[in-house]
Amino acid sequence: MLGAYVELRQLVTFEAVIRHRTVTDAAVALGLAPSSVSQQIRTLEGGLGVSLFTRGPRGMEPTPAGERLRGWARTLLDTAEQAVHDVRGERLRLRLGALETLAGSHVPLVLARLAERRPDITVDVHSDRTRHGLLTDVADGRLDAALLLDAGEALGGLGFPAPDEPLAFLDLDPVPLALVAAPTHSLAARPALTPADLDDERLLVNVPECSFWLAGQHLLGAGPRRVRAGGVPVMRAWAEHGLGVTLLPRFAVTDSLRAGTLVQLALPVPDLSLRLVWRKDRETLPELRDVLYAAARP
Numbered sequence: 001m002l003g004a005y006v007e008l009r010q011l012v013t014f015e016a017v018i019r020h021r022t023v024t025d026a027a028v029a030l031g032l033a034p035s036s037v038s039q040q041i042r043t044l045e046g047g048l049g050v051s052l053f054t055r056g057p058r059g060m061e062p063t064p065a066g067e068r069l070r071g072w073a074r075t076l077l078d079t080a081e082q083a084v085h086d087v088r089g090e091r092l093r094l095r096l097g098a099l100e101t102l103a104g105s106h107v108p109l110v111l112a113r114l115a116e117r118r119p120d121i122t123v124d125v126h127s128d129r130t131r132h133g134l135l136t137d138v139a140d141g142r143l144d145a146a147l148l149l150d151a152g153e154a155l156g157g158l159g160f161p162a163p164d165e166p167l168a169f170l171d172l173d174p175v176p177l178a179l180v181a182a183p184t185h186s187l188a189a190r191p192a193l194t195p196a197d198l199d200d201e202r203l204l205v206n207v208p209e210c211s212f213w214l215a216g217q218h219l220l221g222a223g224p225r226r227v228r229a230g231g232v233p234v235m236r237a238w239a240e241h242g243l244g245v246t247l248l249p250r251f252a253v254t255d256s257l258r259a260g261t262l263v264q265l266a267l268p269v270p271d272l273s274l275r276l277v278w279r280k281d282r283e284t285l286p287e288l289r290d291v292l293y294a295a296a297r298p
Contacts, residue, residue, distance in 0.1 A: 005047035022058030097146035139165040145278040149211040174271040199223035202244030
């Protein structure tokens with residue numbers, strides 16, 4: 001029987017060591033003494049009869065047995081949590097992460113779909129400024145799923161690294177982009193443009209990890225001069241003042257285009273995808289896959 005070899009608290013500790021790489025950091029995260037963390041790992045290894053960690057240059061590295069337990073630990077802990085909610089008669093809860101860029105524009109639409117199709121669930125939303133933080137939380141089980149921007153047939157097709165954990169995804173909606181500039185910009189009146197026409201132009205950007213920076217790399221290559229302005233509102237404002245061109249989601253510049261403070265340049269721009277990402281090994285949890293697909297378009 002499972003209880004004869006493994007306790008749930010040992011699996012929680014095991015996951016913390018996996019996540020934080022050191023016994024000390026895991027102990028801080030769990031509010032335990034390092035000696036208690038070490039003892040629980042030794043007890044877990046003794047009960048299973050295998051070694052779960054080795055010490056490497058990056059800290060505590062999982063052995064092959066530790067890697068196999070990693071997926072089982074998350075499944076067992078999630079199942080235990082679902083069992084508690086079911087016994088208590090509590091509503092199914094979905095922990096959903098989203099990029100801050102999407103929090104006001106797309107998250108409400110997804111929540112509305114879920115509310116219509118699955119009124120039996122409660123959704124807790126966590127926003128994050130970084131894609132890496134969201135993917136890490138999904139990979140480590142702190143989030144059930146996350147909304148981000150991507151492109152292509154595989155996770156990370158936009159140009160960012162994907163975690164090693166097996167992740168699945170579903171594209172919910174297209175997210176149109178627009179290459180914009182002030183009406184007085186020299187390219188504004190051109191009836192058609194190619195990427196080469198933007199060589200040496202000032203391209204207003206945020207940081208290399210930004211989805212719109214990555215999209216600009218795909219569309220325009222290295223030709224434009226990158227000028228770091230800041231987040232979406234700053235890039236939009238600088239473009240309105242004639243300080244350069246910028247590639248932004250169309251929803252972020254609709255009002256400016258309508259008011260005439262920005263114009264869309266005549267260069268075709270492919271859409272990004274609003275992508276819902278989750279761990280493949282969590283699809284076996286009761287109803288989770290159904291809930292995730294309920295967020296999809298009709």
